[in-house]
Amino acid sequence: MNTDQIIIKMLSDRWHGAIKNFDTAMDAITDEQLQKEIAPGKNRGIYLLGHLIAVHDDMLILLGLGDKMYPELNEPFIKSPDKAIDEIPSAQVLRNCWNKQKEFLTQQFNSLQPVDWFQKHTAVTAEDFIKEPHRNKLNILLTRTTHLTYHTGQLVLLK
Amino acid sequence: MNTDQIIIKMLSDRWHGAIKNFDTAMDAITDEQLQKEIAPGKNRGIYLLGHLIAVHDDMLILLGLGDKMYPELNEPFIKSPDKAIDEIPSAQVLRNCWNKQKEFLTQQFNSLQPVDWFQKHTAVTAEDFIKEPHRNKLNILLTRTTHLTYHTGQLVLLK
Numbered sequence A, B: 001m002n003t004d005q006i007i008i009k010m011l012s013d014r015w016h017g018a019i020k021n022f023d024t025a026m027d028a029i030t031d032e033q034l035q036k037e038i039a040p041g042k043n044r045g046i047y048l049l050g051h052l053i054a055v056h057d058d059m060l061i062l063l064g065l066g067d068k069m070y071p072e073l074n075e076p077f078i079k080s081p082d083k084a085i086d087e088i089p090s091a092q093v094l095r096n097c098w099n100k101q102k103e104f105l106t107q108q109f110n111s112l113q114p115v116d117w118f119q120k121h122t123a124v125t126a127e128d129f130i131k132e133p134h135r136n137k138l139n140i141l142l143t144r145t146t147h148l149t150y151h152t153g154q155l156v157l158l159k
Helices: A003-027 A045-062 A071-079 A091-111 A126-131 A137-158 B003-027 B045-062 B071-079 B091-111 B126-131 B137-158
Strands: none
Touching: A003 A091, A003 A137, A003 B003, A003 B137, A045 A071, A045 A091, A045 A137, A137 B003, A137 B137, B003 B091, B003 B137, B045 B071, B045 B091, B045 B137
């Protein structure tokens, strides 16, 4: 393995490890528990689930992998705070979205070549990328991994 | 910047970003609030603080950067769960340890050359490292960053 391949494996392993930890937590939490706040007055578990799906959907855009799978989740789970919108999808619907998205993202990630990961993501201009070459696709994977672990630390509190 | 330097900047930025987010949360939390549980029946804020210092202390060993700064924190904050040990350091003492350790780690990280980050960490054998070259020092920085964000997601609940 060359350095590019090593680093891609490191970050890919962390992403999949973070997804696995989230799934383990979700498997131990019932749909009823997901309706509860992670701590008094804070976000509900179901909001965190919807929020993560909406944020991961944005990765498809940022990585140039196509359209979002669930654009309708942007409004209730990114633009709006928890409890601002009465009608949100059920826990069962969101669990299905999560599972489908997870598989699709894995497929898409596997389709990228090492060199692709070091190319610019779609939210940075070609001009800026010359000065800031760390704003590449791999960095999107990295920042979304730390975002996922942040919220997993909260979700486990519902167990 | 070559690929090695780019990836080291990416992971270093994420580490420092995660430290900054933790500090922002800590600055907004009083010593009294740190004594509270992050959610009913869960770890107290002060335990998370001590736990993170103890885990980051281990990085000094894993990265071959010297001895632990606070070996006495291993027993109460890694080996023992919260509330198992009555006598633990005060919030003020732990805040000071955190700040000193943070500066020392930054100094030490800055002393490493790019090539050093891709060398094996001290918990993997030379033999295993040939087969698993991703078990390098940079991977220690990565996994401790995701560990830090996991607990930061919990600490902010005390605000």
